[in-house]
Amino acid sequence: MRQNSVRKEGTRRRVPHASDHGWDGAHEDAAGPGKPAPSGAEPPRGSRGHRRGRGAGDGGRPPRRKRRVLRWSATILSVLILGTAGAGYLYYQHLNDNLETDDLNLGEHRAPAPTPNAAGQTPLNILLIGSDARDSKANQKLGGAKDTFGSPPLADVQMLLHLSADRSNMSVVSMPRDTLLQIPKCTDPDDGKVYPQTGPRNMTNESLGRGGPGCTVATWEKLTNIHINHFMMVDFSGVVSMADAIGGVPVCVDRNIHSRDSQGHGSGLKLKKGTTEVKGKQALQWLRTRYGFEGGTDISRAKAQHMYMNALVRKLRENTGLSSPNQLRKLAEEATSALKVDDGLGTIKKLYDLGNELKKVSPSRTTMTTMPFDYAGARVVPKPGDAEQLFRLVRDDIPLDGKGVKKPAKEMASDDPAADDDEIAVQVQNGTRTDAEPPVSGRAATVAQLLAGKGFKKATPDAATALTEERTLVRYPSKDLEGDAQRVAKSLGLPLSSAKKSTDVSGVTLVVGADWREGERPPKPKKKDDSTPDSADALSGSDKKACMKVDPNFSW
Numbered sequence: 001m002r003q004n005s006v007r008k009e010g011t012r013r014r015v016p017h018a019s020d021h022g023w024d025g026a027h028e029d030a031a032g033p034g035k036p037a038p039s040g041a042e043p044p045r046g047s048r049g050h051r052r053g054r055g056a057g058d059g060g061r062p063p064r065r066k067r068r069v070l071r072w073s074a075t076i077l078s079v080l081i082l083g084t085a086g087a088g089y090l091y092y093q094h095l096n097d098n099l100e101t102d103d104l105n106l107g108e109h110r111a112p113a114p115t116p117n118a119a120g121q122t123p124l125n126i127l128l129i130g131s132d133a134r135d136s137k138a139n140q141k142l143g144g145a146k147d148t149f150g151s152p153p154l155a156d157v158q159m160l161l162h163l164s165a166d167r168s169n170m171s172v173v174s175m176p177r178d179t180l181l182q183i184p185k186c187t188d189p190d191d192g193k194v195y196p197q198t199g200p201r202n203m204t205n206e207s208l209g210r211g212g213p214g215c216t217v218a219t220w221e222k223l224t225n226i227h228i229n230h231f232m233m234v235d236f237s238g239v240v241s242m243a244d245a246i247g248g249v250p251v252c253v254d255r256n257i258h259s260r261d262s263q264g265h266g267s268g269l270k271l272k273k274g275t276t277e278v279k280g281k282q283a284l285q286w287l288r289t290r291y292g293f294e295g296g297t298d299i300s301r302a303k304a305q306h307m308y309m310n311a312l313v314r315k316l317r318e319n320t321g322l323s324s325p326n327q328l329r330k331l332a333e334e335a336t337s338a339l340k341v342d343d344g345l346g347t348i349k350k351l352y353d354l355g356n357e358l359k360k361v362s363p364s365r366t367t368m369t370t371m372p373f374d375y376a377g378a379r380v381v382p383k384p385g386d387a388e389q390l391f392r393l394v395r396d397d398i399p400l401d402g403k404g405v406k407k408p409a410k411e412m413a414s415d416d417p418a419a420d421d422d423e424i425a426v427q428v429q430n431g432t433r434t435d436a437e438p439p440v441s442g443r444a445a446t447v448a449q450l451l452a453g454k455g456f457k458k459a460t461p462d463a464a465t466a467l468t469e470e471r472t473l474v475r476y477p478s479k480d481l482e483g484d485a486q487r488v489a490k491s492l493g494l495p496l497s498s499a500k501k502s503t504d505v506s507g508v509t510l511v512v513g514a515d516w517r518e519g520e521r522p523p524k525p526k527k528k529d530d531s532t533p534d535s536a537d538a539l540s541g542s543d544k545k546a547c548m549k550v551d552p553n554f555s556w
Contacts, residue, residue, distance in 0.1 A: 092348055098336035101346040104231065106186040106211045107218025111227040112475075112502045114165070114397065121165040123397045124357065125226055129213050129233040130157025130287075132205075152209025153235075155216045157287075157305065160226065162394045167357060169365040170541075171400040172309070173390060174302045175220075176371065177205040178379045184222045186215035203379070213340065223382070224391040225468070230354075233340040245334040248277035249312045251286055251304075252547035255555045259285065259292035266291040266554075283308075292554035298380075299370060303537065304548050306368035310541045314363050366541030367400040372533050384436070386533040388470065393530065400532045401540065411496040416483035421455035421491070424484045424508060429462045431469030431511040439466045440517050447512050450520055454491050459510075472513040472522045475502040484508050493521055 116122050131153045155177070162171040180201040187194050188211035195210040207216040213233050221228055252275045259266035269285035269292065271278075278286050287308060293300040336348070345351055372386035382388075393400060418424070428448040433439040444461035451459035472492075476485035476499060485499035485508050492510075502509075516522040532538050539546060 095332055095336045095348045098333070099346055099348075099351075100340045101343045102212050102231075102233075102340055103189055103214040104342040104344065105217045105221065105228070106188065106214035107184045107222065109184060109218065109222055110504070111221040111225045112500070112504055113227045114395070115501055117165045117397075119166070121167075123165045124163040124230070124354075125228045125394070126161045126163070126354075127213075127217050127220055127228050127231040128157070128159040128161055129155050129208065129216055129231060131208060131233055131235040132156045152206075154205040155208035155213070156205050158204065158216065158220070159305075160220060160224075160228070160394070162226075162397075163357060163361065164399065165397050167360040168404060169399040169401060170358070170361040170367070171394060172306070172366070172368045173394060173536075174306070174368070174370045175204060176298045176302060176373060176380050177203070178298050179204040179371070179373065180376055180379045180381050181219070181223055183207050183210060183215070184218050186211040186218055188212065201376075201381075214342075224394070226391060226395050230342050230345050232345070234338045241334045241338055244280050245331040246279075246312070246315065248279035249283060249308055249315060250275050250277050251308060251311060252276075253550050254547050255550045255552070257292050257550045257554055258556050259289045259554060261291060261554070270556075292551055294549035294551050296551060299373075299537075300548075302370050303539070306370075306539050307546045307548065310363065310366070310368065310539070310543065310546070313366070313541065314544070317359070317363070363541035365399070365401060365403065367532070368539040368541065369400060369532065369536040372535035382435070383535055386535045389529070389533050390536050392470070393532065396530075398530050400536070400538060402531060413496060414482040414486050414499075416480060418483040418487035421487070422457045424456055424487065425458040425460075426451055426456050426488055427460055427462050427505075427507060427509045429465045429467055429509060429511045431467035431472075431513045432517050433466055433468045434514045435468075437514075437517075443512050443517070447510065447516075451488070451491075451510070456488065456491070462509075467511060469511045469513040470515065471498070471525070472516045473498045473500050473511050475500050475505045475509045475511060477501070477503060477505050477507065481508055493524070495525060 114122050158175045158177070160173045160175075162173070164170065181204055182200045183195075183198040183202050183204070183206065185195065185197045186207075193211070195215065204216075204219060207219040213231050217228050217231050220226065251271075253271050253273060255273045257269060257271050259269040267285040267289040269282070269289045287305055288301070289304060290296060290298060290301045293304060336351075341351075345354065369390065372383035372390060373380035374383045390400075392398075426448075428444045428451065430439050430444040432443050444463060444465075448459045448461040472494060474485045474489045474494070476482055478501075482499065482501070486496050488508060488510060489496060489499045513522075
C-alpha cells in the first residue's frame with residue numbers, strides 16, 4: 001500500500017470541473033485556452049510501492065507527495081549529488097528512504113517495446129508528471145483553491161521525455177492539460193477499485209485521480225502507442241524546494257509582467273523586462289503562469305515551462321550555483337524527497353544510472369515540443385496527421401532536431417529459414433480502428449481468407465481483438481519465427497521491415513492496420529516524412545535567447 005497517497009471515497013470531494021483549479025493557482029482556472037475564467041525493467045502488477053521512513057515516527061508531519069516534474073531535473077540532480085555527497089552507506093540509505101514509489105501502468109494495454117538497434121541499444125521513454133495535489137499544508141499554501149483540499153489530484157503537467165537508443169539526442173513532448181481524449185480502464189492496486197474507460201472527450205489531467213500516475217502512463221500509451229519505461233512525478237512544494245536548492249533558474253520576458261488582472265486571475269508572477277533568476281515561490285509562479293504571457297493559453301504556459309527546463313538543465317550541466325558539498329547534499333535531499341517514481345526507479349542507484357544516461361546528451365541535441373492540436377471549443381484535441389507524425393517519430397527513435405537522420409538501411413532477410421507456407425500458423429488481428437473511425441467489421445476474417453488463398457492454410461482470425469495500428473505489420477515472438485514472419489510479409493507485398501519482434505504475441509501474428517481497411521493487398525508504403533511538424537513548435541535546449549512574449553495588458 002502507498003503511504004500518504006491512498007484516497008478514501010469517504011473523504012474525496014469533486015470540484016465543479018476537474019480542471020478548474022490546476023497549476024494556474026487559485027484564480028487561474030481552466031476556462032480553456034484564451035477564454036475568460038468563469039465566475040465560479042517494469043514491476044509486477046499489484047506490487048505498488050510506498051514511501052519508506054515516512055510513517056508515524058515523522059513527528060506528525062503532514063503527508064508529503066512531493067513531485068511535479070517540469071523537467072528531468074531530479075534525475076540529473078541525483079547524478080550531480082551522489083559522487084560528491086560522500087556520506088557513505090547510511091546517507092545513501094537515507095536518500096533511498098526519501099523516495100516514494102508507485103506502479104508504472106494501471107491499464108490493461110501495453111504498447112510494444114521498441115526493437116533494439118544494430119548495437120543492441122533501446123531508447124528510454126520517461127513520463128514526467130506535475131501534480132496539483134493540495135494534500136498538505138505546504139501544497140495548499142502554494143496551490144491556493146482551499147475548496148479543493150483533499151480532492152483527487154490532477155496531472156496538470158505531462159511531458160514525455162524520449163532518450164534515443166544511441167544516447168545522442170533527447171526529445172520532449174508536452175501534452176496540454178486541456179487535451180480531450182479517452183482515458184482507459186485503470187485499476188487501483190491499493191484498494192482494487194476499477195475506474196472504467198471514459199468516453200472520448202475527457203480532460204487528460206483527470207487520469208491521475210483514477211488510481212495514480214500509472215493511469216496517466218496508461219493514457220499516454222493508449223493515445224501514442226509509445227512504450228513508456230518509467231514515470232517521475234512532483235507537486236507544488238517539490239518545485240519550490242528544488243528551485244531553492246539549486247539557487248534559482250534564469251528566465252526571460254520581453255517586457256515587464258504582472259500576472260494578475262482586475263478580477264484576481266493570474267499566478268501573481270511579477271518580473272522586470274529581461275532575464276531574472278527565479279527560485280522558490282517565484283519559480284512556481286513562472287511555471288503556472290498563463291495569464292500574462294502572449295496568447296493567455298495553456299500552450300503559452302507549456303512554452304514557458306520548456307524554457308525553464310532548458311535553462312535548468314544548462315545550469316546543472318555547468319554546475320552553476322553548486323559549488324560546495326553542502327549545496328549538493330541539500331540538492332540530494334530535495335530531489336529525493338520531491339519525487340514519486342515507478343518501482344523501476346525506486347533507488348538512488350537506479351536514479352544515478354538513469355542520470356548518467358541523460359547527461360550524455362548535450363543541450364544542442366535536446367528538443368522541446370508540444371503535441372500538435374486543434375481547438376475544440378475551449379479545449380484542444382490531438383491534431384489529425386501532425387500529432388500522429390510526432391508520436392511516430394518518437395516511436396521510431398527519429399531525432400526531432402532533424403540531425404543525424406540516417407537513410408533507411410538495406411533490408412536484410414532473416415537467416416532463419418521459413419517453413420512451407422501451408423505449415424506457417426498465422427493469427428490475423430484487426431487493427432483498423434483509428435481515433436476517427438471504428439474498426440472495419442470482419443476485417444481479420446477477410447484477410448485470413450486471403451492468406452489461405454495464398455497457401456497459408458493455417459491462417460486464422462482473432463475475432464476477440466480490436467487494435468489501433470497505423471500500418472499493417474507482422475509480429476513474431478522469437479528469433480526462430482522471424483523467417484516465417486518475413487515470408488508472410490513478403491507474400492503480401494509488405495517490406496521485410498514490417499516484420500517486428502514483439503513479446504505481446506505468442507506466434508506469427510498479422511495485424512491489419514488502418515492503412516488496409518479494404519482491398520486484397522495492403523497499399524505500398526509511402527515515402528516517410530521524418531521531419532518534425534511545424535505545429536509542434538520545437539525549441540532547442542541550447543537556445544539561450546528564448547524569451548517569453550508578454551501580453552501588453554499585463555505589463556507594468
